[in-house]
Amino acid sequence: MLEAIGLECVRGDRRLFRDLSFGLEPGRLLQVVGPNGCGKTSLLRMLCGLMAPVHGEIRWEGASIRSLAEDYLATLTYIGHLNGVKDELTALENLRISSALGGTHVDEPAAVSALEKMGLGGREMLPAKVLSQGQRRRVALARLLLTEAKLWLLDEPLTALDKAAVAFVESLLAAHLEKGGLVVLTTHQDLQQPGLGTRRLELGT
Amino acid sequence: MLEAIGLECVRGDRRLFRDLSFGLEPGRLLQVVGPNGCGKTSLLRMLCGLMAPVHGEIRWEGASIRSLAEDYLATLTYIGHLNGVKDELTALENLRISSALGGTHVDEPAAVSALEKMGLGGREMLPAKVLSQGQRRRVALARLLLTEAKLWLLDEPLTALDKAAVAFVESLLAAHLEKGGLVVLTTHQDLQQPGLGTRRLELGT
C-alpha cells in the first residue's frame, strides 16, 4: 500500500505541483500522465526516495519511506529514463549485475532465459554498445522478469520499443498486478491492454 | 531526389539487410519501420554518410553522395537517437549552436521564437541539464524550424514527446513536404496525420 500525502515539488524557480495526494492498493496500476516537463519524472524520483519533497510525505504500508530506508528500497524496482546499461558489458552481464544491485542474485541460465523472453536471444554475449536503442531498453526491462520487488516504478518504459515488445511488457505488467504487485508508470503512449486496473493521475493541469 | 541502390548492411557477424533499393522524390516522406534491431538506425546513418554500406550506393540528384561530400551534407539535417543537446548550455544557446553547425546562422530573436513554437517559451535561458526528457528532445527538434536543408533524416523524432508536441512535429513535417522537401524517418508509433505522402519501408522481414 503506497500513499502520497500533500506532496509539493519545486524545481528551480518553478513549482511543479503541490498538495498532491493519492493512494495505491496492491494489484493496481497508476499511470501518471501530463505534458512534457509537468513533473512526472520528478514524482517518480520522489516515490523512490531519490529526491526529497519540499512538503508532504510518502508512506509505504503506513510508515514513512524515510524511516523505512533500506527496507523500502528492497521492495521496489525503479527503471528511469536512462537505461543504466553499461556499454562495455554484455547484455548478460548487464542484466545479472543490475539484478544483483537490486538485491536479486540470478544465475546465468535464468538470466539467459529472461533475455530470450525479451527477444534478445542470440545477443546475450554482445557488448551493449552495439545493441540498437530498443534492444538496450529491453536489456534494462529484462530485470522486471527476475525481480521479486512488489512495487515497480517505471519512467516511460515503452520508449524505443517496437510493438511486439510493448505488448510483451504490458503482459508483464498485467501478470505482476495479478500477483498483487503495484505499478506506477509514466508514458505518453496509451496502454493498449485493457483491464490493467489502471488509474490515471493527471499532472500539470 | 534521393536514391539507394542495392544497399547491404553488415554489423559484426550479422547481415541486417541486403539488396535494399528505393528512391524518394521531393515532397514525399519515407517511413522506415521494423522491429528493434532490424537496422533502421543503421540505414539512416548510411543515408547521411556517417556509415559506409558494404555494397551498394546512395545517390543524391544522380550523383553519389561520396563524390558530393560537403555539398551533400549542406542539403541535409539529421537528428538521431541522441539529442546532441549540451547540459551546460541553455536551450537557446544549444539551438543557435546546433543550427550554426548545420550551416544556418540564426539570430537570437529567431531562435527564441522557434523555441517558443516548440513549447519552450520561458525556458530559453535554463541550462539544458534541468530540462525534462521531452523538453530536451524539443530543443533538438527546434532546429527543424530553422534549417533550410531539403532532406530531413529523423531517427525516432517522436520519442519522449507528449501528444501536443507529436502533433506539432507532424504538422512541421507536412509543411516541409509541402515545400518540396524530403523526409526519411523511423518511428515505432504510427503517424497520426494522414496525407503526409507517406511511403513505408519495411525492414527485417
Add this chain to the structure above:
Amino acid sequence: MLEMLRWVIRRDLVLAMRRRSDVLTTLFFFIIVVSLFPLGVGPEMNLLRTMAPGVVWVAALLASMLSLGRLFSSDYLDGTLEQMLLAPQPLSIVVLGKVAAHWLVSGVPLVVMAPVLGLQYDLAADALLILTASLVLGTPVLSMIGAIGAALTLGLRGGGVLVSLLVLPLYIPVLIFGAGAVEASASGLGAEAYLSLLAAFLVGALVLTPWATSAALRISLD
C-alpha cells in the same frame, strides 16, 4: 552485504578489463612521469637519490587522481548510479566496493611498479622496501579521499579539474608522510613513526570516507 561488495568489485574489475587502455594509461603515466626526471635533471646520482621518494610519491598521487574520473561519472551518465542508490543495502558498501576496485586497478600496479622505478634512482634495498610499504599503506587512502572529490563533482562537467582542486589539498598529508618515511629511512632515522601514521590514516579513511562519499553521492543525485 558481503555478497553485494563482491558483486560491485567484480563488476568494476570486469569493466576495467574491458577498458584495459584506461588502466594501462594510468600505469604508463606513472612510469613516464617518474622516468622523465632523470632525463630532465641530469645524471648526478646524489641529486636523484634525494628526489626519488618525492618524485615517486607525487607521480603516484597524480596517477591515482587522474583515474578518479572513471570512478563514478560513467555510472552517473548512464543511470547505473541511480540504481546503486536504490540498492537495498547501505550505500557505503557500494562505495567501498567501487573504491576497492579502483585501488586494485590503479593503486596496485603502481605499488608493484614502484620498486623497479626506484632502482632507476639508485635507491638502496631498504629504502625500496620502505617506499613500497608506504605506497601500500598510502595509495588506498588516496583512492578513498579521491572518491569524495569525484562524488562531489559528479554531473559538473569539466569537473575533472575541479576534482583535482578539491582533492589535492587533502592528499598532501599522505604525500608528506609517504615521502617522509623514505627520506627518514634514507637518512638513518627510523621510518616506523611515519608508517604507523600512514596506517592510522588508512584506518581513519576506512571509517570516515565511505560515509562522506555516500553523503556526497546522495547530494549529487538529488
Add this chain to the structure above:
Amino acid sequence: MLEMLRWVIRRDLVLAMRRRSDVLTTLFFFIIVVSLFPLGVGPEMNLLRTMAPGVVWVAALLASMLSLGRLFSSDYLDGTLEQMLLAPQPLSIVVLGKVAAHWLVSGVPLVVMAPVLGLQYDLAADALLILTASLVLGTPVLSMIGAIGAALTLGLRGGGVLVSLLVLPLYIPVLIFGAGAVEASASGLGAEAYLSLLAAFLVGALVLTPWATSAALRISLD
C-alpha cells in the same frame, strides 16, 4: 569556413565559461601540482632550482592533458559530434576550432602563471623568460597531439593499448625540449636551438594533426 571556425571556438569558450571556475581551476591545478613537488622532495632551494623546469613542464602537460577529456567525449556522448561530422565544412576546421578553444582555456592561463611559479623555485629572470617562451610554443602542440589521442580513444573497444603507447611518447619530445630549453639557458648555453625545435614542432603539428584528428574522429564514429 572562418565563420565556422569562429562559431566552434566561441561555442567551446562559452561552454568553458559556463563552468565559470573552469579556467581558474585549470590554473589552480597547475599551481597545486607545481607546489606539490617541494612537499615531496623537501625544502632545499638548490635541489628545487634544478628540478624547476622539469616540474613546471610536467605540470603543464598534466593540466593540459586532464582537460583533454572535455575535448570530444562529451560531444560524443550527447550526439553533438555526429552533427559536427555532418557539418557542410571540412571536419579539420571544426577540429582546429575545438583545439584552439582548448588551448585558450587550458594553455594560455598556464603560460601566464608559469613565471610566478618559477619565482617560488627561485629561478633567475632570464630562465623565467625562456620557460615562458617554451610554454608558449609547446602547449599548443600538447593540445594538438592530445586531440588525436582523445579522438582515437573515443571509439576504443578494449584493444586500445596501442593508442596510449602512441600518444604518451609523442608528448615526451615536447617535454624534453621544453624543459631542456630552460636548463640550457640556466647552465649558460643558448636556448635558441631548443626553442626553434619547439617552433618546428608547432608548425608541423598545425599542418598534420587536424587531418589526423579528423580521420580519427571519422573512424571512431563509423
Add this chain to the structure above:
Amino acid sequence: MNWGSLSNFLHMGGYALYVWGSYIVFGVFLVAEVALLLKRRRTLAHRLSQMHRLHIKESHETAS
C-alpha cells in the same frame, strides 16, 4: 613617540617598501571587499525592483 618627523615615519627605517606594501595592500583589500559587497547589494536591489515591476505587470495583464 618613536618618530621625529613624518618623513621618518614614512621611511620606516629603510623598510618602507615592505611595511607600507603590507599595510596598504591589507587596507585596500579589506576596503575592496566591502565595496564589492555594497555593489552586490545595489545590483540586488535593482534586480528586485525589476522583478517586482515585472510581477505587477503580469498580474495586471492576467487580470484584464
Add this chain to the structure above:
Amino acid sequence: MNFRDIAWFKYSSPASFYFLAGKMIPWFWAAAAVFAVAGLYIGFFVAPTDFQQGEAYRIIFIHVPAAWMSMFLYVVMAGWAGIGLAFNTRLSSMMATALAPTGALFTFLALWTGSLWGKPMWGTWWVWDARLTSELILLFLYIGFMSLQAAIDDPRRADRAGAVLALVGVVNVPIIYFSVKWWNTLHQGASISLMQAPTMAATMLTGMLVMALACWMYSIAVALMRVRCIIVERERHAQWVSEMRGQLK
C-alpha cells in the same frame, strides 16, 4: 512559560535574522574601527623599534591577526556548514558560504604580508617551510570550497556539497598544522628570536591582540553583510523580500 515561546529559534529563520543582522552590523563596524585605531596607534607609536629587525617587524600587527583569522574562520565555516548539513538549517549553510571569501582573503593577506616580511628578514619571498606551506594549502581549501559552490547551480545542493567538503577539509587542518614538527622551520625560529626583548613583547602582544580583535569585528561585520545579500538572493520570491525591497538601497 513554554520553552518554545521564548522564540529561541526565532532568529534561525532567515527573515528574522535578516533584520537582526541589520541592527547588529553598525555596532560591529564601530567596534572594528575603535580597535583598529587603537591597535594601529599601539603598533606604530607605542611599540619601540626592534633591535634586530628594525622597523620591519611592524608587519607583525597585521600579519599575525590575518594568519589567526585565516585558521579560525575555516573552522567556524566548517562548523556552520556541518550544522547546516546535519539539521538542514538553511541559515547556517548561508553563514558558511558567507564566511568563505573573507577567510580566503585573510589567508591571502597572511601570505602576502608574510612574503613582504620574509624578503628583508630571510632574503627570499618564499621558502617551502611548514608554516608557509600549510597556509598555502589552507588557501587552496578555501578556493576549493568556493569553486565547488560556484560550480553548482542549485543553492541547496551547493550548500550540502560544500558542507561535506568543508568537514572533510577540517580534518586536514590540524594535520597540516602539526606537520611543522617534521620540517626544518625557518618561520618558528625567527619568531622566537623576536621574543627575546621582554619590554617589547608586552606592547607588541597588546598591539597584536587589539589588531586581532579589530579583525574579528571586521570579519563578523562583513560576514553579516554578505549573509544578508545571500538571504535576499535566495529568498527573492518570498513575500517579505518584496515588501522590504525599498530598504535595500
